[in-house]
Amino acid sequence: GAVVSQHPSWVICKSGTSVKIECRSLDFQATTMFWYRQFPKQSLMLMATSNEGSKATYEQGVEKDKFLINHASLTLSTLTVTSAHPEDSSFYICSAITGTSGEQYFGPGTRLTVT
Amino acid sequence: QKEVEQNSGPLSVPEGAIASLNCTYSDRVSQSFFWYRQYSGKSPELIMSIYSNGDKEDGRFTAQLNKASQYVSLLIRDSQPSDSATYLCAGNSGGYQKVTFGTGTKLQVIP
Numbered sequence: 694g695a696v697v698s699q700h701p702s703w704v705i706c707k708s709g710t711s712v713k714i715e716c717r718s719l720d721f722q723a724t725t726m727f728w729y730r731q732f733p734k735q736s737l738m739l740m741a742t743s744n745e746g747s748k749a750t751y752e753q754g755v756e757k758d759k760f761l762i763n764h765a766s767l768t769l770s771t772l773t774v775t776s777a778h779p780e781d782s783s784f785y786i787c788s789a790i791t792g793t794s795g796e797q798y799f800g801p802g803t804r805l806t807v808t
Numbered sequence: 809q810k811e812v813e814q815n816s817g818p819l820s821v822p823e824g825a826i827a828s829l830n831c832t833y834s835d836r837v838s839q840s841f842f843w844y845r846q847y848s849g850k851s852p853e854l855i856m857s858i859y860s861n862g863d864k865e866d867g868r869f870t871a872q873l874n875k876a877s878q879y880v881s882l883l884i885r886d887s888q889p890s891d892s893a894t895y896l897c898a899g900n901s902g903g904y905q906k907v908t909f910g911t912g913t914k915l916q917v918i919p
Binding site: 742796 | 839840
């Protein structure tokens with residue numbers, strides 16, 4: 694149980710275009726979903742926290758107009774990187790929690806390369 | 809003080825030995841604690857949760873929590889080369905939605 698999927702697993706896009714990443718909880722309803730970014734050999738960086746039906750809460754320094762998060766249902770959250778630039782190239786990982794245990798279940802991640 | 813602190817390593821242990829991974833935390837992180845394993849190029853995977861003082865065992869893994877000393881540890885018995893990964897310690901900081909991760913300890917198990 695507690696499986697989280699992400700799509701796509703990798704994407705290459707041109708500078709200036711937008712990319713949407715989907716995160717789904719497959720066998721549970723996620724009360725909260727999180728979006729992380731991880732650069733090579735660096736630690737996880739939390740970008741935002743989203744709850745179904747409400748606006749995401751962004752961490753300090755994360756541009757909310759650039760990284761659009763939509764949490765449309767208890768099983769789906771999307772992250773759209775708008776007007777992507779090469780410096781946005783990174784490993785984007787979502788996670789989800791259910792209940793109040795605090796245990797996070799991570800998706801497999803999406804590797805974004807902006808050329 | 810960072811909310812959750814880990815030694816970045818690498819920690820090298822021979823195959824078959826016990827690997828001991830440690831994590832300390834600040835007063836702000838006080839409720840539940842988690843250990844995640846992250847292989848290179850992959851996303852983290854939850855391996856242990858611990859909520860109360862003492863030890864919790866699951867197969868070759870034992871998590872230990874000492875709230876008085878504010879540390880949590882993970883012991884891996886009979887370490888295998890496949891255990892080579894980065895281990896992330898995490899704790900709640902004010903609510904189940906607010907989980908803070910340490911920077912991780914890289915473990916290398918030498919065959």
